[in-house]
Amino acid sequence: MERNGKTLSKSTSGLRMIPTNELSSSPFALEEPAWIPDQQVTLCLGCQKNFDFFNRRHHCRRCGRCYCSNCCSHNLRLDRMYFIDPVKQCYECAVLSKAEEDFYSDGLTVLMNGRQFNIQDRSWDGEIPKPLGMYLCRLSPDHRMITFTPSKPLPRDALPPSLVQVTHVIDVVLKERTKEPLAGLNGLKIYYKDDVNVTVVHCIQLDPADERSQPWVRWAYKALQMTAESKNQEVHQ
Numbered sequence: 001m002e003r004n005g006k007t008l009s010k011s012t013s014g015l016r017m018i019p020t021n022e023l024s025s026s027p028f029a030l031e032e033p034a035w036i037p038d039q040q041v042t043l044c045l046g047c048q049k050n051f052d053f054f055n056r057r058h059h060c061r062r063c064g065r066c067y068c069s070n071c072c073s074h075n076l077r078l079d080r081m082y083f084i085d086p087v088k089q090c091y092e093c094a095v096l097s098k099a100e101e102d103f104y105s106d107g108l109t110v111l112m113n114g115r116q117f118n119i120q121d122r123s124w125d126g127e128i129p130k131p132l133g134m135y136l137c138r139l140s141p142d143h144r145m146i147t148f149t150p151s152k153p154l155p156r157d158a159l160p161p162s163l164v165q166v167t168h169v170i171d172v173v174l175k176e177r178t179k180e181p182l183a184g185l186n187g188l189k190i191y192y193k194d195d196v197n198v199t200v201v202h203c204i205q206l207d208p209a210d211e212r213s214q215p216w217v218r219w220a221y222k223a224l225q226m227t228a229e230s231k232n233q234e235v236h237q
C-alpha cells in the first residue's frame, strides 16, 4: 500500500509509515536500531535487576538496548523513525524524544512560518561578510530547504542568497553577543556546500530589538543539528 511516496510497514517495534523515495524522506530521520539479542543480556541496563520468568526483557525502540518493564516504561512519539504511535523507550532516550516532540509540535511550525532576518554572506570564513539585506527565512514544507525571500524588491545588480539544502549543511553555530547591554543571542552561522560544491557561510543576524525572532533561530539550530545526526548515522552504516 503506497500513498504520497510512503508505505505502511510493520516491524517488531510497531507500525511505521516509511518513505519510498528520497524526496518524501525526512532530513531528520533516524534508522531503527538493531535489537540487542536476548541471550546477550542477563540483567537490566537501568536497575541491574536479573532477568527471569517474571522479570522480562523489553527493548527500547530508540536505542535497541534491553531493560526491565520499569526502566523501559516511557511511551513517547518517535517521528524521526516514522513510527505512527508512541513507542516504548528507556529513560535516556525518553529525554531526547521529549525534546523532539516539542520540535515536531512547535518548532516546525515556527520554522515554516518564517521570520525576517538580516542576511550576510561569504564564501569562506576569513572573508569580510557581504551584507545582503532583509529576507524572510523559511523552512520549506518538505523540510529539505531554507529559502530566502527578499523583503523589498532587489536592485538589479543584487546577488540574493541561494537557498540552503538542509542536507548539505556542514556545520551550524549559534552566535552569542557577550557585551552588555545587548548580551544574548545574536544569530546563526550556517556552513554548507552550494550547488557547485563550494563551502558558503550564511550569517542570519538577529535584530536586537526583535525578541520574537529568537525562537526561529533556536529551532533552526535544533533542526540542523538533527540533520547532522541523521547524516552521521548514514555514514556509519
Ligand SMILES: [Zn+2]
Pocket: 044, 045, 046, 047, 048, 049, 067, 068, 069, 070, 071
Ligand atoms: Zn530495570
Ligand SMILES: [Zn+2]
Pocket: 060, 061, 062, 063, 064, 065, 089, 090, 091, 092, 093, 094
Ligand atoms: Zn533507549
